[in-house]
Amino acid sequence: MSGFFSKERITASHGYNRWLIPPAALAVHLCIGQAYAFSVFNEPLTRILGVKESLPEDWKLTTIGWIYSLAIVFLGLSAAFGGKWLEKVGPRRTMFTAACCFGGGFILSAIGIKLHQIWLLYLGYGVIGGCGLGLGYVSPVSTLIKWFPDRRGMATGMAIMGFGGGAMVGAPLSVMLMKHFHSDTSTGVMETFAVMGVLYFTSMVIGSLAIRIPPPDWKPAGWTPPTEEKKMVTKRHVHIDQALKTPQFYLLWLILCLNVTAGIGILGQASVMIQEMFKGRITPEAAAGFVGLLSLFNMGGRFVWSSASDFFGRKNTYFLFFALGTFLYSMLPNFSSEGNILLFIAAAAVILSMYGGGFSTIPAYLADIFGTKYVGGIHGRLLTAWSTAGVLGPVLVNYIREYQVAHGVAKADAYTTTLYIMACLLATGFVCNLLMREVHEKHYMRHDQVDDDSLNG
Incomplete structure (x- = not known):
């Protein structure tokens, strides 16, 4: 299995079409961008027990607010500590790990909703899902920059635009699923979390399988690197x-x-x-x-x-x-x-x-x-x-x-x-x-x- 995830296994041939890489990145970023739409769950989560209206035993909005805050904190922490690991093992393993964390975070949160244990949502979506956010966010970026040395800004913009647009997919999908699963005994949130966990895991795994890194000394056809360094643009590397x-x-x-x-x-x-x-x-x-x-x-x-x-x-x-x-x-x-x-x-x-x-x-x-x-x-x-x-x-x-x-x-x-x-x-x-x-x-x-x-x- 380690060979399947190795850098050697995902190194592309010299004739590989680099425009196949942005869709692989988007398959991840459109999923983790759901974080921007988490607020659609806030109100339904306050009436898990009451269903139609909140009961005294239901979670308060202030309690639920920590789920998103934890996710953003662990996004930054996992990106900080996982970034060096990314450079060592390559984007496929990192993106697959992100899929396991983000999709698994939804599943664990669904169990937390079923058992009405808020700490499982903190751990699931907040901590584990947050780690998936961070690893999924950084993993395609360096790969895109290496595939598009001639247009670095455009390359990173393509992926990170997906993160910004993730809410445009995640919000209506969440509302549609909650409406579909809603009943007299359920707000539909638990079932929605379970379905979205599977969907997001699948999409992110597909992205991880499709990702490739360029071969050593590769450059785009017809592009010649500048012979002189531009001001504020280096051709060398800092560890x-x-x-x-x-x-x-x-x-x-x-x-x-x-x-x-x-x-x-x-x-x-x-x-x-x-x-x-x-x-x-x-x-x-x-x-x-x-x-x-x-x-x-x-x-x-x-x-x-x-x-x-x-x-x-x-x-x-x-x-x-x-x-x-x-x-x-x-x-x-x-x-x-x-x-x-x-x-x-x-x-x-x-x-x-x-x-x-x-x-x-x-x-x-x-x-x-x-x-x-x-x-x-x-x-x-x-x-x-x-x-x-x-x-x-x-x-x-x-x-x-x-x-x-x-x-x-x-x-x-x-x-x-x-x-x-x-x-x-x-x-x-x-x-x-x-x-x-x-x-x-x-x-x-x-x-x-x-x-x-x-x-x-």
Whole structure:
């Protein structure tokens, strides 16, 4: 079995069609992107015992909220610790492990629902499923970068766009299955978890079987690598452990964390925010449409911005993210006070497109700075910035708003301070990006080290 998963077994021939790799990546990312749709389970999980309405013995919404939070935390942790393992064993074994964790997490959670044991959902979807999220997220990325050295941004955008679009599949599928399995004695959630666990496991296994890595020294037909290194784009490699000793890694960590924190500031409270900032003018149905629009821009931005970065350069793309984002965040309170709904929605949509674009552009930025050999592992460690932002963003929005409302500030104005803080975070990210330079010569691997490592790996 170990030979089946080995790098040698999945090394493609020189005539292999590289366009078969993005569908394999999407087969994984469209599944794990279901995490963005987990909220559809929140309310039904509060009435597992009562079915039609919650009983005192049912789980509270605050209790259920920890399931998603745990999943995001373990996404970052598993990506950080599993990234180095990915570089050693290759993408097939890693993607198969992700399928077992993510699909198995659903099955274990279904058992937890059946037994009404919340700790099984924490362990199933939160811990084990979260590990599947992290391993599944990073495993195709380095492979795509190696198959598309001529268009790194577009390659990573194709996969990570799938993660952003996973909710567009997961949400209606979940609702449809819960409706199908609903009865007088069941909300249908337990059966839905079981079915989705099997479906997602199957799709992710298919992706793992289809994945291939390019042969040594492979390059696309008709493409000639630049004879001279472009500024901020290296042809050499930095070892995964050595990358942590460079200031560039920590600047990129801050760049991702600040961009994601600001994006989550809108994404996490979009429906409530627009209804309170335009009181009486936005219905709950219209707010739901606003959330859907933001999801589309989040998904589309992952492909459009990362593809554009192939032409503009990664550093320039992030300059645009932070400069334009700072301006738009600072203008949102003005659009609200003026009652200009159209400009408010347009600004929020652009902000969310750059939030998604930040996710998909960062792997290519890492490959430019540290080389392609260990980019999967380095990317995994950088994703701890996502875990941090996943806590920091909602805390900033929720607690500052709650404090202001408690001190007499009108709900329509309670987001103003938060939005200005988000603008300041993006301005800080602009400075971090400004400080980015090429890695110092001492951090690069020697040619003999690269060769020896290839033999050992």
